[in-house]
Amino acid sequence: MTYSGDIHRDEGETKGRYWLTLDGHEAELTYSRAGPGSIIIDHTGVPDALRGRGAGQALVARAVADARDEGRKIIPLCPFAKAQIARHPEWQDVLKDR
DSSP, X not given: OOOOSOOXXXXXXXXXXEEEEETTEEEEXXXXXXXXXXXXXXXXXXXXXXXXXXXXXXXXXXXHHHHHHHTOEEEEOSHHHHHHHHHOGGGGGGBTTO
16 A cells, blocks of 8 residues: 655754654654755654555655755665665665765
8 A cells, every 4th residue: 555645844954854644643754964965864753553554655755756856865874764765776866875
């Protein structure tokens, strides 16, 4: 199953966050800015109630799409984000230092 609802984003000077809410539960992906052209994805959190529903993958996909649109590269320190990007060859163009 793939999540297809709204994903929200907040970004400050040094940190950012994507999140979605489904059935009253919130999943999030957090990142830090690493200079003007890179972000470090440091955490993806999906509550048990949303596991298996594509929420985490949708958050990573949105981060990848935004990185492409904004000319940024991603450094995936979060194990979940790293695994998702590794599983999707079409996302690997946004990896920093490929």
